[in-house]
Amino acid sequence: MPSRDPPSQWTDPEYVSTVVGVLATGALIFYSSLTQSGPTVDEIAFVILAITVPTTVAYELARRFG
Numbered sequence: 882m883p884s885r886d887p888p889s890q891w892t893d894p895e896y897v898s899t900v901v902g903v904l905a906t907g908a909l910i911f912y913s914s915l916t917q918s919g920p921t922v923d924e925i926a927f928v929i930l931a932i933t934v935p936t937t938v939a940y941e942l943a944r945r946f947g
Contacts, residue, residue, distance in 0.1 A: 892947035898940035905932045 891897075909928055913920075920928070 890947070892943055894940045894943040894947060897943035897947070898936045901939035902932055902936040905935050 909931055
């Protein structure tokens with residue numbers, strides 16, 4: 882049983898940041914499927930930033946304007 886109710890609006894900051902995080906993760910998985918090399922330290926840092934930065938920005942925008 883979920884500990885809390887689903888968001889009442891699609892502009893809920895947690896909902897928006899979750900959707901953006903899932904989309905960013907999917908985009909990175911798609912990109913990695915096109916490349917043949919294994920991940921380097923720089924690529925791992927890029928992946929972490931490419932997921933957390935859009936998620937954080939989306940959360941803050943939804944919190945301020947939602």
